[in-house]
Amino acid sequence: MSGNRFFIAPDVFANTEIIFPREISRQIHSVLRLKAGDLVTVLDNEGHCRQVEIREVDARQVIGSAGEIFPAPGEPGVELTLCPALTQREKFEWILQKGTELGVRHFVPIITGRSLIQETGGWNEKIIRWQKIVREAAEQCGRGLVPEISTPLKLADYLNRDERPRGYILHEREQHAGLADSVMRHLSTGNRQIALLVGPEGGFTEDEAGQANSAGLVSVSLGARILRMETAAMAACVICMVVAGELGSFSVAVRS
Known part of the structure; x- marks a missing residue:
């Protein structure tokens, strides 16, 4: 499949003639400077992809002919939900981008007592921006699905959800349970759903x-050092994916 990948609406994806939306057409024409005869890959965000040969190129509209439909590759076998505390824009958007690259399936922003952002409404514009960030990251890194982003929730509201995956809260004062060992035991049961709660600058309060x-969430440690929240979020994602075998082979290190 072509290296240039675009998520498009399922009803457009289903056609043998693909008429790209204006934003993608502008990217193909003005940024990538593709020409008639070039190949791109389109995905429907429902687990399918197909190759498209570009026929007509214009800044306002690009048209191509679609080939056979295949299963979309690139999705990990573990369904990871990342619940980072809301923080300043640049840092939070970096977490969204890198979390997408590492295979996060769901993002649930959390508002805690120490969160730098304490808003409780007016999320529409922010969520549209966040969705654009994760879509572009998913296209770039070869994901088969675009991660879902929830409306931010207060911590108590998240904890009161009836349906939550097995969860771990990263807590710097936890001295016994490590994330890697905990995830390994969890995955050995056959359950492939995991949620990670990452606190804000200053961490979670004891309450x-x-x-x-x-x-029902389990407190876990990432080691003896205190990590910045964005470092902790990515370290935890990497640990989960390595233990699940999604970042190459994994073998248990034996300590002397």
Whole structure:
């Protein structure tokens, strides 16, 4: 499949003649400077992809002929939900981008007592921007699906959800349970759904950690060092994917 990949609406994807939306047409024409005869890959965000040969190129509209439909590659076998505390825009958007590259399937922004952002509404414009970030990251890194982004929730509201995957809360004061060992035991049961809660600058309060534990989340450590929240979020994602065998082979290191 071609290296240039675009997610398009399923009803457009289903046609043998693909008329690209204006934003993608402008990218093909003015940024990538593709020409008639060049190949691109389109995905329907439902697990399918197909190759398209460009026939007509214009800044306002690009038209191509679509080939056979195939299963879309690039999705990990573990369904990872990342719940980062809301923080400043640049840092939060970096977490969205890199989390997408590492295979996060769902993002659930969390508002905690120490979150830098304490808004409780007016999310529409932000979510549109966040969706654009994860879509572009998914196209760039070869994902088969665009991660879902939830409307931000207060921590208590997230903990009160009826349906949540097995969850771990990263807590710097946890001295015994490591994330890697905990995830390994969890995956050995055959359950491939995992949720990670990452606190804000300053971490979760003891009361918040207690609420999470009471709701069934397990406190885990990332080691002896205190990590910045964005570092902790990515380190936790990497650990989950390595243990799940999604970042190459994995073998248990034996400590002397």
